[in-house]
Amino acid sequence: SGTIPNDIDKLRALFKLQLDFNVFNGTIPSALWNMQQLTSLFLNNNEFQGQISPDISNLTNLVELQLAKNYFDGLLPPFFSYAGKLTGLPAPILAGNNFNCPFPSNKTGSLFGATCKYAVVSTIE
Numbered sequence: 001s002g003t004i005p006n007d008i009d010k011l012r013a014l015f016k017l018q019l020d021f022n023v024f025n026g027t028i029p030s031a032l033w034n035m036q037q038l039t040s041l042f043l044n045n046n047e048f049q050g051q052i053s054p055d056i057s058n059l060t061n062l063v064e065l066q067l068a069k070n071y072f073d074g075l076l077p078p079f080f081s082y083a084g085k086l087t088g089l090p091a092p093i094l095a096g097n098n099f100n101c102p103f104p105s106n107k108t109g110s111l112f113g114a115t116c117k118y119a120v121v122s123t124i125e
Contacts, residue, residue, distance in 0.1 A: 001025070009034045016040040020066060023047060033058050040064035044093075052077055069096035076114065 001023035008017075009031035017038060025047040033055035041059070044066040051074035052067065076099055094114035101116035 004029050004032060006031055008032055011035070012037065014038065016042075016064075018042040019046065021045045025049070028053065030055060036060055038062055042066045043070065044068040046070050048072060051075070054078065066093050067097070068093055072097040073099060075100050075102075 003026040004019070004024060006029045008029060014035065015037055017032075017035070017040070020042040021044070023046065024043070027050040028043070028048060030053065033053055036058055038059050039061050041062060041064070045068070047070065048067075049071040052072055054077040056077055057079040072094075076094075080094075097114065099114055099116060
């Protein structure tokens with residue numbers, strides 16, 4: 001249980017971060033989105049909350065991502081409209097959260113298992 005430390009980006013040689021099926025909570029620290037070397041990020045089945053930062057697009061080497069079954073909310077960042085390079089995903093990566101609609105283009109919701117909890121009147125470019 002607990003939160004991810006704010007200085008997690010000091011782990012510069014880390015390529016796979018697997019924290020799934022714990023009781024981590026709080027928001028994802030901005031330092032995590034600066035870990036450009038990450039190829040795999042598994043944060044599913046925890047109690048993380050808040051919005052997924054647009055800075056997720058900094059993870060340019062990411063090929064595996066699991067964020068399902070948390071308490072994430074808000075709009076999905078544009079990253080998910082071009083996240084088609086993510087391969088080898090074992091299950092839907094966004095299911096079980098509380099996202100707002102609309103989703104970014106390219107039918108992200110159906111591709112990544114996300115569903116809308118709340119509809120908002122705006123568009124994502």
